[in-house]
Amino acid sequence: MANILVYALQYEGAFNKNSLGAVSEAAKLAAEIGGEAHAIVVGQGVSDDLAGTLGNYGATKVLNVEGPEGLAQPVVDAMAAAVAAGDYGYAIFGGGLLGFEVGAGLAARLDAGVAMEITAVRADGGKLVAERPILGDSAISQISFRSDVGIIISRLNAFEIKETGGTAAVESLSVEFSPFSGQATMITRGEQRGADVDIEGADVLIAGGRGLGAEEGFELCEALATAFGGNSAVAATRAVVDAGWFPYAGQIGQTGKTVAPKLYLAAGISGAIQHKVGMQGAENIVAINKDANAPIFEFSDLGIVGDLNKIMPKLTEAVKAKKGA
Amino acid sequence: MKICVLVKEVPDAAVQKKIDPSTGRMDRSGEKNLNPYDTHAIEAAMQLKESGAMAVDEVVAVTMGPDSAERALHKAVSLGADRSIHLADDSLAGSDVAATGYALSKVLEKEAPDLVLLGQQSDDGECYTIGAVVADHLEFPSLTQVIKIDVEGGTKLRAERQAEYGYDTVEINLPAVISVGDAINEPRYPSLKAIMGAKKKPLDKVSAADSGIDAAKVGGDNSAAQWTGSSEPPKKEAGRIIEDEDTAETVDQIVAWLDERKLI
Numbered sequence: 051m052a053n054i055l056v057y058a059l060q061y062e063g064a065f066n067k068n069s070l071g072a073v074s075e076a077a078k079l080a081a082e083i084g085g086e087a088h089a090i091v092v093g094q095g096v097s098d099d100l101a102g103t104l105g106n107y108g109a110t111k112v113l114n115v116e117g118p119e120g121l122a123q124p125v126v127d128a129m130a131a132a133v134a135a136g137d138y139g140y141a142i143f144g145g146g147l148l149g150f151e152v153g154a155g156l157a158a159r160l161d162a163g164v165a166m167e168i169t170a171v172r173a174d175g176g177k178l179v180a181e182r183p184i185l186g187d188s189a190i191s192q193i194s195f196r197s198d199v200g201i202i203i204s205r206l207n208a209f210e211i212k213e214t215g216g217t218a219a220v221e222s223l224s225v226e227f228s229p230f231s232g233q234a235t236m237i238t239r240g241e242q243r244g245a246d247v248d249i250e251g252a253d254v255l256i257a258g259g260r261g262l263g264a265e266e267g268f269e270l271c272e273a274l275a276t277a278f279g280g281n282s283a284v285a286a287t288r289a290v291v292d293a294g295w296f297p298y299a300g301q302i303g304q305t306g307k308t309v310a311p312k313l314y315l316a317a318g319i320s321g322a323i324q325h326k327v328g329m330q331g332a333e334n335i336v337a338i339n340k341d342a343n344a345p346i347f348e349f350s351d352l353g354i355v356g357d358l359n360k361i362m363p364k365l366t367e368a369v370k371a372k373k374g375a
Numbered sequence: 376m377k378i379c380v381l382v383k384e385v386p387d388a389a390v391q392k393k394i395d396p397s398t399g400r401m402d403r404s405g406e407k408n409l410n411p412y413d414t415h416a417i418e419a420a421m422q423l424k425e426s427g428a429m430a431v432d433e434v435v436a437v438t439m440g441p442d443s444a445e446r447a448l449h450k451a452v453s454l455g456a457d458r459s460i461h462l463a464d465d466s467l468a469g470s471d472v473a474a475t476g477y478a479l480s481k482v483l484e485k486e487a488p489d490l491v492l493l494g495q496q497s498d499d500g501e502c503y504t505i506g507a508v509v510a511d512h513l514e515f516p517s518l519t520q521v522i523k524i525d526v527e528g529g530t531k532l533r534a535e536r537q538a539e540y541g542y543d544t545v546e547i548n549l550p551a552v553i554s555v556g557d558a559i560n561e562p563r564y565p566s567l568k569a570i571m572g573a574k575k576k577p578l579d580k581v582s583a584a585d586s587g588i589d590a591a592k593v594g595g596d597n598s599a600a601q602w603t604g605s606s607e608p609p610k611k612e613a614g615r616i617i618e619d620e621d622t623a624e625t626v627d628q629i630v631a632w633l634d635e636r637k638l639i
Contacts, residue, residue, distance in 0.1 A: 061540050120543060122507065123516060146539045147503070151519055154504035157473045158511035161592070163599030164473055166502050183608060184394065190606045191399055197599035203504075233516035233548040237533070240540035254638070278639070288537065292522050292558030298541055305520075305537045313638045334636055335614075336629070347616060352632050356619025364626045372630055372639050 052085030052176070054140045055132055057125060057152055058104055058112075060093055061240065065100075068144030070107050071209035075171065076142045077108020078212075082173035085139065086110045089218070090132055092117045092125045098220040105218030107211065113223040120239045122151030123231030130159045131225045138199055140178055142171075145206030145327065147305055153203040165193040166203040167323070178202070186345050187323070206304055206327040244297025247283065254282035255311045257302060257329070258290060261318020261339060261358060265295040270362040271317055277369040278313075285309065287325050303328035317358045321346025338362070376549075378420045379435045379486055380456060381479060381493035381505070382413040384447035399602030400469060400595070407443060409450040412494025414562040416555050419524060420492050421455040421563075428526035433457050435486060439467060439479055445578065453565035453573040460486070464583040469595020476508025478593050481586045483513060488550060490532075495520045495554040506554035516547050519554040 054076040059066040069089075076087035089109040091101050094116065101112040115128040129141060129152065141156060143149030150166060157164035169190075170181040180193045180202050194200075249255060256271040256278075268284065275282040286296035288303055302309055304324040314332035319325060321337070321344055329335070330349060337350040338358045347353040354361060387406035395402045417436070424431035436451035438444050439462040448459035462482050470478060483491060491513070496503050503519055510517030523535040532547045536556070547553070565573075583590060591597055615632070619625045633639045 059539065066539060120538065121545065123510075126511065147520060147536075148539065150503045151507045151517070154472070154476070154507035155511040155517075157504075157599075158476060158508040161599065162473065163471060163601070164504065165600050166472075166504055179603065181606075187608060189394060190608050191394075191602055192604040192606065194601050194603045195599060196601055200600075228514065230514045230516050233551070234518060235546045237544040237546055239543050240538075241542040241544070243542055289558065292537060292556065298537070305539060313633070334638060336633075342618075347614070349611065349614075351614045352629065353614055353616045354619055354625060354629065355616065356622070356625065360622050361619060361625060361629075364622055365629055368626045368630045369633075369639060372634065 052080070052083045053136065053138050054080045054085060054087050054142055055129060055136070055138045056087060056089045056109070056142050057129065057149065058089045058091050059144070059146065059148055060091060060096060060100070063100060065104070066144060066146065067211065068146050068204070068206060070211045071207070072142050072144035072204060073104055073107040073109050074212040075209035077214070079171055079173055079178060083176050083178065088113065088136070090115060090129055092128050093119045101220045102218055105216045106213050108214050108216060109218045110216070112218045112220045114220055115223050115225050117225060117227065118236065120236045121234055122148055122155055123234065124227050125152045126155035126159055127227045127231055128223065128225045129156050132223060133160060133199060140200045140202060143203045145204050145208060145304065149203050153201050157201050160197070160199050162197040162199045162201050163195040164201040164203065168202050168204045169208045171202060186348060207308055242298055244299065247297050247300040249283045249285045249300050249302070249309055250307055252281055252283035252311050254278045254280070254313045255285045255309060256282065256315045256317065257285040257287070257319060258296070258317050259287040259319030260289045262290070263318070267318070268296060270358065274315070274362055274366045274369065277366045277373065279373065287319055316346055317362060319346055320344045321349065376429055376431050376489040377433045377435065377486065378423065378431055378490045378492060379437050379483055379488040380413070380416050380420050380451065381491065381509070382417070382436050382438050382447050382451045383410045383497050384408070384438065384440055384444045385410045385498040394605065396605070398469070399605060407446065409447045410494055410497045412496055412498070412555070412557060413451070414454060415557050415559050416492040416494050417451055417454045417456060418560045418562040419555050422560060423524070423526065429529060435460060435488070437479065437482055438462065439475060448578055449573040452576045453569045454563065458577040458579070461578060461580045462586060463580055466583050466590055466594050469598065470593045471598035471600040472502060472504050473508055473600065474593045474598045476505050477512055478583065478586070478588050479505070480509045480512035481588045482581065483509065485586065490549055491515070491552040493554045495556050503554070506552050510552035513552065515550050515552050517552040518545055518547060520556050521553050522556045522558040524553065524559070
């Protein structure tokens with residue numbers, strides 16, 4: 051059993067970038083273990099044309115399943131049906147919340163081993179070994195599987211997207227959904243809370259976290275971004291977006307944006323993995339935090355241990371003065 | 376109605392965590408605490424009970440772990456749970472996520488709760504997965520990383536969470552499994568009286584056999600995901616750290632650093 055099944059998340063007619071990365075990675079690995087990469091799509095009226103575009107990332111077959119979108123358990127049903135009918139040794143998920151839910155549910159359904167937060171996968175003697183960074187990324191665990199199917203849930207942005215120019219055969223798969231997966235219903239999906247801010251194109255990002263203390267703390271970030279001028283913007287962590295201090299469109303990390311500015315200045319951000327995965331591609335990382343043990347100092351180029359309320363206003367003045375000079 | 380809250384003992388945030396190099400398992404010795412995310416799950420259960428939104432008769436804290444895990448249950452009942460269940464068995468040691476979720480689901484099956492709550496992630500393992508594993512075994516609908524729960528008509532929940540494309544609102548019929556994020560509430564502090572009274576609340580210690588757990592499916596050797604080795608990640612050059620003592624001087628240093636890299 052050497053084929054690899056990849057869950058491809060789609061929303062409003064486009065595939066998720068992390069899913070495309072997972073398809074590319076699966077195609078590479080499948081070739082190394084002598085199998086094929088197949089993708090599975092679950093949605094309402096997803097066209098075979100759209101499903102077939104996954105061939106361009108290395109899938110040789112795409113299973114198109116008619117079913118509810120945005121919820122994990124119908125996808126577990128669909129993938130379990132695909133595994134029962136096919137010849138799969140592994141299931142791979144790109145980073146993201148649904149991947150965690152579907153992968154974990156599928157592990158339970160198939161009595162399979164599951165490895166999550168995976169940053170790399172390698173083939174070894176016809177089997178896959180997954181690498182998981184642990185303990186604040188200070189060590190990497192190697193995980194292999196003894197179940198018929200091994201389930202690999204990657205960390206956000208772990209896999210590179212590669213276009214192959216290939217094509218895929220699209221097959222409809224009819225799935226009988228479990229009674230319990232019909233007990234959850236999506237009411238609204240993808241609601242954008244707060245203003246539409248653009249952080250992906252910025253060269254300088256001033257990002258704020260819970261350490262700002264209150265919504266008003268973002269005024270310090272805005273002032274500093276204004277001082278930098280040009281192509282700068284303010285961004286935020288999930289915690290403060292969930293708290294309603296900042297718009298969702300300006301959120302970095304696991305369920306937000308991935309950014310790679312020239313300068314990333316983190317104010318009052320502890321640096322949890324879920325945030326790090328969205329900004330570690332920044333060229334220069336500066337962090338201001340009063341907690342000397344904050345994980346963000348482990349991956350900052352310049353770290354300032356101190357009170358941001360004292361430092362940010364003075365820094366804003368100094369940047370303005372430097373700009374004016 | 377009955378709410379079961381899954382809780383876990385984790386190394387205290389201040390403890391330097393390390394891995395036992397011979398097994399790849401986390402060395403869980405040292406100071407421990409109740410997983411911070413689980414305190415939000417208990418608070419969510421207490422708010423559902425106290426608000427009368429659901430007719431909750433009982434909140435039961437459930438954990439799996441070694442003897443020391445009892446302290447996490449004491450903390451859970453001091454925060455309001457009515458009683459607790461400790462699944463403890465040497466055969467469970469080293470279970471992976473799939474095996475742990477299976478074992479917990481067997482305990483829950485006997486309790487037949489209307490709602491299972493848990494924290495969305497544990498402070499030590501950082502995985503969001505246990506809720507989905509438990510839900511599939513129980514054949515309950517499930518949602519993870521929830522930041523708002525409203526009750527509709529006593530038997531249905533309306534839950535909100537942030538997912539890949541923004542905020543989702545999902546309706547779920549009970550019984551269900553919900554994992555919660557830390558934005559859902561501000562957990563209370565236990566009163567001194569509650570802390571003192573915690574040890575008097577019923578605590579059932581159950582074994583794997585008591586719970587009907589298939590021994591062939593649990594424990595380190597039987598787990599399907601196997602740790603096979605460790606390696607060190609490529610070393611990143613340590614960044615420069617400035618302790619702010621004189622802010623004017625600190626700011627001068629930041630500006631000089633930025634200027635050197637042509638970032639201003």
